[in-house]
Amino acid sequence: MFGRDPILPVDILLNNTGSDDQQHNTEDEVTRWVASHSDVLKMAFRQAGERLALEASARKARYDKFTKEHPLSLGTRVYLKSHPPGRHKIADEWGQVIYTVTARPGDGATYKIKQADGTGISKTVHRREIRPCPMITPAKSTNRPARRRPHVSAPSSSSDDAPSTGSESDEDPNHSEPADDVWNDSLTSDRRRRSTRRPEESTPTFIELQRASSP
Known part of the structure; x- marks a missing residue:
């Protein structure tokens, strides 16, 4: 053994x-x-x-071969990637706290960051754990001259037309009267036409037709 x-x-x-x-x-x-x-x-x-x-x-x-370097300069404001515990499928990928790049040790991919307000401790993180914070700049206002629309004059009335009165000029050409008013006006005009009809033009009654047909 x-x-x-x-x-x-x-x-x-x-x-x-x-x-x-x-x-x-x-x-x-x-x-x-x-x-x-x-x-x-x-x-x-x-x-x-x-x-x-x-x-x-x-x-x-x-x-x-397929990677492009995106170095960050000192003083750049960045977001830090968040790693919440547990289930975080719809959680925010980046935190809401803004950090500032304070140093870059060597020429590697690590950076030292600290909170932008100066609080907290300095952290050393990899480049893939931070992303630049976009700076919102106010848009420049450009005073462009107002575009003038071509003036279209209304068509003038011909000399053969009768001069319009003031009441007609105030009326809206697109205005339509209600249906009840139109019906009442038609009945009134029909009654006036019957009242002004001549006697010889009046329609014979049924009794007059019987007398005319009897021997």
């Missing part, structure tokens, strides 16, 4: 634990095995690290 013969309790009772030379040889073998095993592990870790660095550099090259 473990590269050497086990020492049983009965061997201790019989004082049969082996000679000192045998124990020394066993210790040398264990030391050599531990050293060789350590060297193998170190070589494995070194090769794994080299392979990971090679793959990481390839991924970085592919990522940088």
Whole structure:
């Protein structure tokens, strides 16, 4: 077991634990095995690290190929991305507190920000965790001259037409009288026409027709 013969309790009772030379040889073998095993592990870790660095550099090259850098200057007002706990499907992606970029350590993608009002502590965040705060500028008013519409004159009346009275000029040409008034006017005109009819033009009655047809 473990590269050497086990020492049983009965061997201790019989004082049969082996000679000192045998124990020394066993210790040398264990030391050599531990050293060789350590060297193998170190070589494995070194090769794994080299392979990971090679793959990481390839991924970085592919990522940088389609990525554009958008650096932020000092003093830029930014929003910080919010990470609310729990379910936040319809929650705001960015917080409402406005921060200011105070420093950029090195040429990396990390920035130091602090609240715009000066309160709170300074934070070190990644570039993807912040976005610029849009500055609302008042729109410039342009005084454009008013566009004049062409004047259209009303058509003049011909000389053959009769002069219109003041009452007719005040009336709206698009005004229509109610239906009841039109009906009453038609009845009145019909009655006047019957009253002014001549006797010879009057319609004979039924009795007069019977007398005329009898022998």
